[in-house]
Amino acid sequence: MYGITGWLIAAERTRAVLVLQFWLNGLNILLDVLFVLKLGWGVSGVAYATLIAEWSGLLLGLWMVRGGYLNGYWRNWAQIFEPAKLKRMAIVNGDIMIRSVILQIGFVSFLFLGSSFDDVTLAANQVLLQFLHITAYAMDGFAIAAEALVGQALGAGAHGTLRRAVVMTSQWAAGLIVALAVVFAVFGTAMIDVMTTSADVRLVAVQYLPWMVLAPIMGGASWMLDGIFIGATRSRDMRNMMVVSFIIYVIALAALMPVFANHGLWAAMNIFFVARGVTLAIKYPALEASIG
DSSP, X not given: OHHHHHHHHHTTOHHHHXXXXXXXXXXXXXXXXXXXXXXXXXXXXXXXXXXXXXXXXXXXXXXXXXXXXXXXGGGOHHHHTOHHHHHHHHHHHHHHHHHHXXXXXXHHHHHHHHTTSXXXXXXXXXXXXXXXXXXXXXXXXXXXXXXXXXXXXXXXXXXXXXXXXXHHHHHHHHHHHHHHHHHHXXXXXXXXXXXXXXXXXXXXXXXXXXXXXXXXXXXXXXXXXXXXXXXXXXXXXXXXXXXXXXXXXXXXXXXXXXXXXXXXXXXXXXXHHHHXXXXXXXXHHHHHHTTO
């Protein structure tokens, strides 16, 4: 499924990706309702629903990419297993894996450190993290578009096309960032009320809601530049800048948490977002210069 989705994105068949994800998740939801609520299968019902949805999604995905098998290129084993290309792919994947692991360490450390507070604050943080998920998933659309367009421009050696792709996707993303910040500011309290029924958790979550209003603005550049650098396969820069950003995040945690407690924790996370965006932005001119 990951391989098929990546192939479709690279081929700019994003509508097919949407259909595939809609089928996969929609079927999973329907089968969960049927197996768990109607038939009473409990956890086993959830497992069966996921199994069926994933395998049916794989079959649908294979049907969507059938054209890739009709041209006969898949029989060219020498090209598929060319050592230089396999080495390059391994290096890129390795860099991205390291970068992703460090990113996950950052979020896991956030949860770990948040657990040092009382249970209500911990629960409120979990609710507020859903705002970050909403932002990340919303931004993914433009980041993925940037991946495909930047990769196409670099492959063609078209400097002007690269810049237009970056500017166009970033402008749309900026509009979305502002919209999300406004939505969180205006409807954030109502969204919290939907996510939890605990009055105490609601009260504490609202106290830290301003950090969620800031999060799209602070993190927008990092999400977009991630997509741009992935599309350009500049994985070494992504890895190195993530290391630098994580160090800045750790320093921010050490400086802010002892003084501002949970506010310091959220401030450090936002600083992490900013650091990721700034460090990648510093590397961006070299990316453009690499194609003349």
